[in-house]
Amino acid sequence: MQIAPVTHADIDALSTLLIETVAANGSVGFMHPLAEQEAQAFWAQALASAARGERIILGARQDDRLVGTGTLLLAMAPSQPHRAELTKVMTSPSMRGSGAGAALIAALEQAARDHRKSLLTLDAAVIDGATTFYRRLGYRSVGDIPDYAYKPLGGLGATRVFWKSLDAPGGQGSGNTRADDERWMRHALALAERAVSEDNEIPVGAVVVSPDGVVVGEGWNRNIAEHDPSAHAEIVAMRRAGQGLGNHRLVGCTLYVTLEPCAMCAMAMVHARIARVVYGATDPKTGAAGSVFDLLADPRHNHRIEVTDGVLAEEAGMRLTNYFRAKRGKSPS
Numbered sequence: 001m002q003i004a005p006v007t008h009a010d011i012d013a014l015s016t017l018l019i020e021t022v023a024a025n026g027s028v029g030f031m032h033p034l035a036e037q038e039a040q041a042f043w044a045q046a047l048a049s050a051a052r053g054e055r056i057i058l059g060a061r062q063d064d065r066l067v068g069t070g071t072l073l074l075a076m077a078p079s080q081p082h083r084a085e086l087t088k089v090m091t092s093p094s095m096r097g098s099g100a101g102a103a104l105i106a107a108l109e110q111a112a113r114d115h116r117k118s119l120l121t122l123d124a125a126v127i128d129g130a131t132t133f134y135r136r137l138g139y140r141s142v143g144d145i146p147d148y149a150y151k152p153l154g155g156l157g158a159t160r161v162f163w164k165s166l167d168a169p170g171g172q173g174s175g176n177t178r179a180d181d182e183r184w185m186r187h188a189l190a191l192a193e194r195a196v197s198e199d200n201e202i203p204v205g206a207v208v209v210s211p212d213g214v215v216v217g218e219g220w221n222r223n224i225a226e227h228d229p230s231a232h233a234e235i236v237a238m239r240r241a242g243q244g245l246g247n248h249r250l251v252g253c254t255l256y257v258t259l260e261p262c263a264m265c266a267m268a269m270v271h272a273r274i275a276r277v278v279y280g281a282t283d284p285k286t287g288a289a290g291s292v293f294d295l296l297a298d299p300r301h302n303h304r305i306e307v308t309d310g311v312l313a314e315e316a317g318m319r320l321t322n323y324f325r326a327k328r329g330k331s332p333s
């Protein structure tokens with residue numbers, strides 16, 4: 001994959017990409033169907049703006065074919081010389097999951113740094129994984145604006161506003177490697193297994209690890225066994241960690257949990273001053289780390305928590321699915 005600024009020679013390919021994105025209900029400012037002429041006119045104007053130094057338009061190429069693009073708007077108000085905005089980020093449908101989108105964002109961030117920009121902002125429609133994509137790249141959500149824009153295929157949709165400081169260490173600031181995260185997540189998955197085998201409860205496991213890499217608390221769901229609506233895996237693990245450390249604050253600790261935390265657990269993590277949360281499967285019904293609520297990153301808290309999601313997500317999700325299938329008397333998938 002090669003990433004470089006686009007030129008007038010790319011207008012046809014850029015227009016095709018834009019038309020494809022709009023046809024797939026991607027929110028990039030246009031309605032479906034988008035006429036070729038209108039798409040071409042948009043890119044001609046955008047390229048003229050790039051020539052004036054107001055924006056940078058990058059393209060991602062695979063085997064000389066343009067498979068993605070993203071724009072960095074540089075021209076801001078005089079009071080915002082340090083800010084730039086990410087916009088018109090799109091990848092061809094055949095390239096989903098290839099890392100083309102993340103590579104484009106990384107190149108746009110580098111371009112922003114080169115232009116001495118320290119703050120990036122963007123908005124993304126609250127659909128089809130777009131918001132998860134930015135969260136995974138270290139962008140923080142400010143919240144949703146309902147009925148912000150019409151989706152290309154019709155109907156008003158919400159938009160989520162994101163920002164990222166380029167001065168901060170960024171998305172993976174803690175220095176933990178993916179291998180460390182996966183090792184601890186395996187530990188949490190083993191605890192989830194015990195929820196089923198020992199208590200026949202929903203398989204969610206959590207482990208609290210101190211800044212120097214020592215387990216200070218473990219837990220799995222114990223709601224039924226303890227007649228306790230608050231006995232989620234995370235609460236059980238944090239309770240044990242607090243007792244073990246003799247402190248209600250778990251400063252600098254990382255909490256690994258197999259499922260995206262709910263609102264109750266997310267707030268307990270904020271109260272405990274947990275430094276970082278790593279979770280496996282997302283919970284589209286009650287998740288409070290971005291799926292339904294985004295409590296861990298809410299700027300209104302005086303403590304914010306770094307979040308890494310999707311670690312061994314498939315394995316964690318499969319365990320839950322199999323558990324519920326077994327409950328309904330079906331065989332595991």
Ligand SMILES: [Zn+2]
Binds near residue numbers: 232234261264
């Ligand atoms: Zn919970």
